[in-house]
Amino acid sequence: MHPLARPEPLLVLSILCAVFIKATGYTPIENRFSSIFPVKSSPNQDVFQSIYEWRFLDFAYPNYESRLAAIQNGKFISENNLPLGIDVLGNRIFITTPRWKGGVPASLSWLPLPPKERSPPLQPYPDWSAHGDPDSPDCSKLMSVYRTFIDECQRLWLIDAGVVNATIRINQVCPPKIVVFDLTTDSLILSYELPPDQVKQDSLHSNIIVDIRRGQCNDAYAYVTDVWRYGVVVYSLAKNRSWRTTHHLFNPNPFAADFNTHGLNFQWLDGVFGLSLLPPNEYNDRILFYHPMASFNEFMVSTAILRDENLWTSGADTSTVVKAFTVIGDRGKDGHSSTVGIDRQNVMFYTLVSQDAVGCWDTSKPYARKNLAKIIQNATTLYFPNDLKVDRGVEQSVWVISNRLPTYLYAELNYDDVNFRIQRANVHEAIQGTVCDPNVLGTNEVDTGIEGCY
Ligand SMILES: *[C@@H]1O[C@H](CO)[C@@H](O)[C@H](O)[C@H]1NC(C)=O
Ligand SMILES: *[C@@H]1O[C@H](CO)[C@@H](O)[C@H](O)[C@H]1NC(C)=O
Numbered sequence: 001m002h003p004l005a006r007p008e009p010l011l012v013l014s015i016l017c018a019v020f021i022k023a024t025g026y027t028p029i030e031n032r033f034s035s036i037f038p039v040k041s042s043p044n045q046d047v048f049q050s051i052y053e054w055r056f057l058d059f060a061y062p063n064y065e066s067r068l069a070a071i072q073n074g075k076f077i078s079e080n081n082l083p084l085g086i087d088v089l090g091n092r093i094f095i096t097t098p099r100w101k102g103g104v105p106a107s108l109s110w111l112p113l114p115p116k117e118r119s120p121p122l123q124p125y126p127d128w129s130a131h132g133d134p135d136s137p138d139c140s141k142l143m144s145v146y147r148t149f150i151d152e153c154q155r156l157w158l159i160d161a162g163v164v165n166a167t168i169r170i171n172q173v174c175p176p177k178i179v180v181f182d183l184t185t186d187s188l189i190l191s192y193e194l195p196p197d198q199v200k201q202d203s204l205h206s207n208i209i210v211d212i213r214r215g216q217c218n219d220a221y222a223y224v225t226d227v228w229r230y231g232v233v234v235y236s237l238a239k240n241r242s243w244r245t246t247h248h249l250f251n252p253n254p255f256a257a258d259f260n261t262h263g264l265n266f267q268w269l270d271g272v273f274g275l276s277l278l279p280p281n282e283y284n285d286r287i288l289f290y291h292p293m294a295s296f297n298e299f300m301v302s303t304a305i306l307r308d309e310n311l312w313t314s315g316a317d318t319s320t321v322v323k324a325f326t327v328i329g330d331r332g333k334d335g336h337s338s339t340v341g342i343d344r345q346n347v348m349f350y351t352l353v354s355q356d357a358v359g360c361w362d363t364s365k366p367y368a369r370k371n372l373a374k375i376i377q378n379a380t381t382l383y384f385p386n387d388l389k390v391d392r393g394v395e396q397s398v399w400v401i402s403n404r405l406p407t408y409l410y411a412e413l414n415y416d417d418v419n420f421r422i423q424r425a426n427v428h429e430a431i432q433g434t435v436c437d438p439n440v441l442g443t444n445e446v447d448t449g450i451e452g453c454y
């Protein structure tokens, strides 16, 4: 059963979740409750700037004839193309277009920054020849890219789920693979297919984050989420090997599987999805924060656990593994979130897909609802914010794409309307005066209610 393909009614939603994981004491790495400023109640709407927006997508074909031929033979069907992942480095933004349906000619593209036009055709990355055709698949090429991650070594990592027709009749035409491009030369560095025993029937690998310490580019680790079969695949670049990690706290919370947005009601049982990393701590370990899509909770795990291949392949000390994953709090009702980014001040930004909003959390404060704020909420411009990135610029920005995915899946997009929007805001301006500002005092009280599960 694919949550995306066939929503099923859940009859159990009215049951209160009596047994629920208690928030454990997540101790922030550092307490910076320094001064008190009045806390803003309304979001900082106007700090967001529209960068690109489209009613429908088009691609930059080499010439008029090739575009026309692609339309005539069904290789390009504009209304089947829905942008999903975004990433930014320097003067380029990267955009993914997974093959949800047929007629998606390329799955990863780029556009210039700052923008020269409002709604330009996408430029396939690195070029047209890198993209495969689902009807005669060459698995050395890109098939269906979901999301990307640009690391501090100017490399673009992507997860290619290898599935096409994900919304109609899902078809795993190629194994999922991790692909890496060097953005200084736009050349391919790595293409690593996940071994068959790490891919389950109906897996969907849809998010990736990369962990590098002390500038050791050759010792990178990638964490890839399997959102439909609830696992995280860990890949070590130095070992050129991967292993699959699983935990019950990667599962969706069935009490958070009901989504209501813009008059649409559907049920998604998507598991582990949003990922973000804190910088290395004094033990040179990094905390990974994560959440399933069908959940209002945020969780954490030490990456030392994920990176220890023996723990997962030998099954040695399972109690250490089980206890390493903990819930740190919840975002409250309808606090569904897809993806996340953390800036240099260790402030986390996250999408709130059911609220057409972006939230923030200063990770030096406890993950309590009073310590969370919304930096923007707008049912028009942020209709289903589906991917979010914090860039590595000197002045950092938070980037968000909204794409109306539920309308695309369960109703029909109106192509006279702007359907896809990419917006950005300066991270400092976005949090100014909110409780996410490290200069603003937060609460030390831990939430006691059960708002997180109704
Ligand atoms: C995708 O779905 C379309 C429409 O149902 C079908 O014609 C096409 O063969 C499918 N492609 C693959 C590779 O499954
Ligand atoms: C990495 O491993 C894969 C298979 O597991 C292999 O095909 C590939 O050649 C290896 N790459 C390098 C750089 O060793």
Ligand SMILES: *[C@@H]1O[C@H](CO)[C@@H](O)[C@H](O)[C@H]1NC(C)=O
Binding pocket: 045, 377, 378, 379, 380, 381
């Ligand atoms: C949403 O954004 C649009 C465009 O910036 C703006 O005109 C509108 O007032 C915003 N709505 C709210 C509720 O802020």
